[in-house]
Amino acid sequence: MARHLTAENSAMVLIDYAIGFATMFRSQATADNVNNATALAKIARIYGLPLIVTNGPDDAPAGPLYPELTAALGVHTFIERYGEFDAFDREEFATAVQATGRRRLVMAGLMTEGCLLATVLTALDLGFEVFVVEDASAGETRGTHETAVQRMIQAGARPVTWLSLASEYQRSWSNEKTSAAFGELLSQHNPAFALHYAHENHLRPPSPTAL
Secondary structure (H helix, E strand, C coil): CCCCCCCCCEEEEEECCEHHHHHCCCCCCHHHHHHHHHHHHHHHHHHCCCEEEEECCCCCCCCCECHHHHHHHCCCCCEECCCCCCHHHCHHHHHHHHHCCCCEEEEEEECHHHHHHHHHHHHHHCCCEEEEEHHHCECCCHHHHHHHHHHHHHHCCEEECHHHHHHHHHCCCCCHHHHHHHHHHHHHHCHHHHHHHHHHHHHCCCCHHHC
16 A cells, blocks of 8 residues: 555545634644644645545534634535544444545544544544544643544554645645645645745745836
8 A cells, every 4th residue: 555645545534623622622722723623624625635524513512613614614514413422423424434435534623532532443443544633633631632642543543744744745846736725725824834935935036027
């Protein structure tokens, strides 16, 4: 099996990014979690990945998805769950995952030690190769988050970050089909790159048409 993730061999799963959970996790700043989760949704759109999103009903206690994530998703339905910690216990979810035809799942969500952990462990039991986006997932404390991540790794999951993931799909700036969108993604969601990009543009001489 190829080592690299590609748009042709993987699908993405985003679990329960509900606004109500933002008051519960403390392993990561809320702004960072919103930023990184939204970046994942954009990665799926840029590279054409099958994307499965779950959450409870909008009127459930945890509430709707992050507004920023909803905007990035555009017109995209999500699978409603009603209390199952393991998303595979919801038939619609299991069916949607199988329908992607992919055996590699990129997974992230809330909470790390709850629904994400339970769903990842089942995915591994079912024979999927799982890549957990550590910096787009969050737990009640840093300790509970890290312990859950370690358990997933020990079970066979592979840790990634949203930026390493985007870079793996892009592979090269010479991939012109998506290079502009990749650059925009980094400018919007990676402050260090945004500064570098702004500085780089500042150093470039003005184009003849701008004179």
